[in-house]
Amino acid sequence: MELRDKMQKHGKVLIVDDEEVALKNLKHVMSKEGYEVAGTQSGEEALALIKDQPFDVVLTDLQMEKMDGMQLLKACRAASPDTEVIMITGYATAETAVEAMKEGAFYYIAKPFRLEEVRKITGEAMEKVRLRRENRQLREQVERYQGKVQIITQDAGMRRLLDLAKQIAPTDCNVLVTGESGTGKELFARYLHNQSNRVNGPYIAVNCGAFSMELLSNELFGHEKGAFTGATTSKTGLMEAASGGTLFLDEITEMPTEMQVKLLRVIQEKEVLRLGATKPVKVDVRIVAATNRDITEEVKRGSFRQDLYFRLNVVNLHIPALSQRMDDLPLLINHFLQKYAAQMKKNVTEISPEALAKLMNHEFTGNVRELENIVERGTAITNSHAIELAHLPDNLLESGTRFRKKDGAIMTLEEQEKEYIRWVLNEVGGNQTVAAQVLDINRVSLWRKLKTYNAGENQAEPPA
Ligand SMILES: Nc1ncnc2c1ncn2[C@@H]1O[C@H](COP(=O)(O)OP(=O)(O)OP(=O)(O)O)[C@@H](O)[C@H]1O
Ligand SMILES: [Mg+2]
CATH class of the missing domain: 1.10.8.60 (Helicase, Ruva Protein; domain 3)
Known part of the structure; x- marks a missing residue:
């Protein structure tokens, strides 16, 4: 029991009491509990210590010269909000107790106290600190996991692609990610961001196909107050918001040509002009664009600007289909x-x-x-x-079952054709003339086919 208690007790305790004997006593008790203990007789020095090192729990006397326990409590809450403060006093009144709790004290202990009580309450305060720390760690872990990108592959081509992505990630060059729907284009965009020096900056994704021209323009470039009717406030565009980070432009081929011109300007000038603004704002964004269309085809057709294409496609990552x-x-x-x-x-x-x-x-x-x-x-x-x-x-x-026989074996072409013709015949109520029309072959060919199929049990009539 005693051993277990000792083993569980970790943490740093600061004891503040202007009475030397009391201070010594409490220090001794807390050390015996297994805590790392520091002590001081002055409130000011206590605060300096708290600012200097992370204490889990502060046990402080209320009545002290100069800075008293209440002042220390307030200063401590401000300087080190994660530290729990326990107040000890010989002049316990309901008012001070309430005030201490209001100011965020963990507990209020009246003198004369039983050591057992101080031990217990300190233990509880420690536990609260520990739980809060654990919670935070868990939350950070979850956040890290959510932002974390795992690209699973053992395919040689994909591994080369990943190597390339990793290599160019820290550069600021724009990247065009191509590949069929669902191949992992957005995953790669996120990966590029995470592997870049911009990792602590914003990562903002915009689907260019999801907005009308006006809305997309507003989203990307923002506007000044009064730029148009209804613009009662100004709005920061995503281009500006992504500054210092990565802007992922999904479905880039869906961007209207007028917008393409604006985007090109932003890339070239590295500055954004909000709608209605007179002065452009400097931006520092890395653009990763993606499409599942054949963008070179769009360039040929003239629906995507070639100059913009070149600007975006500094590096192309093409993700192979699954x-x-x-x-x-x-x-x-x-x-x-x-x-x-x-x-x-x-x-x-x-x-x-x-x-x-x-x-x-x-x-x-x-x-x-x-x-x-x-x-x-x-x-x-x-x-x-x-x-x-x-x-x-x-x-x-x-x-696939359509192409398999009842025993699961794959049909030959002839077997498949036979099956198909039978199905068509059945669909048209057995009328060979109509069936031939549907199949787009002449009636004689149909009849011949049926004859070979039904070699043994020939039911087909020769066409008239
Ligand atoms: N190699 C991979 N390893 C692990 N998960 C993957 C991989 N590739 C794709 N995924 C997952 O598949 C899903 C689709 O990927 P993603 O959204 O990146 O595809 P996309 O190419 O952007 O698709 P779309 O063109 O439809 O927008 C996501 O949940 C993604 O996490
Ligand atoms: Mg996508």
């Missing part, structure tokens, strides 16, 4: 399994071989985002520790 790197699939599945199992507090740790095989054969037009959704859904609906075939979405289970 279907180009299926060796990443197990790794990604595992990553998302862990993510969602933890989030849903479920003990789902694996995917069955059948389900994995099914996914390996899937096309993933929605790329990593589609995979992530499938794993999230599977984790949510499984009752076991694994995602199994039955937990995959229906469309996935059906895909």
Whole structure:
């Protein structure tokens, strides 16, 4: 019991009492408790110590010469808000007690006190400090995790891309990230920011396709008060807000051409002119733009300015489609399994071989985002520790079955054609003339085909 108590007691205590004997006594008691203890007879010196080093708990006498306990309490709360203060006094009145608590004291102990009481209350104050510290650490951990980017891959091409991204991240050059929807363009943008020297600056993402021309302009460049009817206050644009950091311009090809001109100007001049303003403001932004369209095609067609394209595309990071790197699939599945199992507090740790095989054969037009959704859904609906075939979405289970025979073997082209013609015939109520029209072949060809298919059980009539 005593040993356990001793082991648990950590922390720094400062004792302030102008009476030498009392001070010595308390110091002795607190040292025996296992705390790191400092002491002083003066309020002023106490405050200097508090400003100089982090104390967890301050035990102070109320009645002292010059700076008294109440003044010390106030000064301490201001200088070191995380330090808990316990007030001790021989002249306990209800008023001082209330005042001390109001000023943020942890507790108020009246003399003569029992040592046991001081020990207990100090222990409680320590615990409060410890909990607050732990909470803060947890919150910071969560924040760090949320801002943290994990790009999961073992694909050689992706690794080269990551190396390139890491290499150029600390430079200020603009980057154009391209790739199909869901391949991780935004993830790369975030990665570039996190790996850059701008990491402590802002990271601001704007979807250029989500606003009308006027709204986008207003968002990006801001306006002065009175710039237009209804502009009752001025507004800082995101360009300005992102200064010192990274601006992620998503769906850049959706930016109207008029805006493209403005953006080009900002990039060239490194300054922004708010709507209605006369003087431009200096900005220092690193631009990462993204698109899932073929932007060179847009340049050729004239819907995207070539000069802006060159300015944005100083470095191009093209992220390959998931279907180009299926060796990443197990790794990604595992990553998302862990993510969602933890989030849903479920003990789902694996995917069955059948389900994995099914996914390996899937096309993933929605790329990593589609995979992530499938794993999230599977984790949510499984009752076991694994995602199994039955937990995959229906469309996935059906895909490919059209091209398989009942035993699962893949059909030959002829078998597929036969199946298809039968289906069309059935759809048109068995009328061969109509079926031939639908199939866009002549009736004689249709009849011949049916004849070969039905070699044994020939039911097809020769066309008239
Ligand atoms: N390599 C990867 N490792 C881990 N997670 C990934 C990876 N690639 C993509 N993701 C995840 O997939 C999802 C889609 O990625 P992201 O939003 O970056 O795609 P996008 O290319 O910007 O898509 P869109 O073109 O539709 O905007 C995100 O949740 C992202 O975290
Ligand atoms: Mg995106």
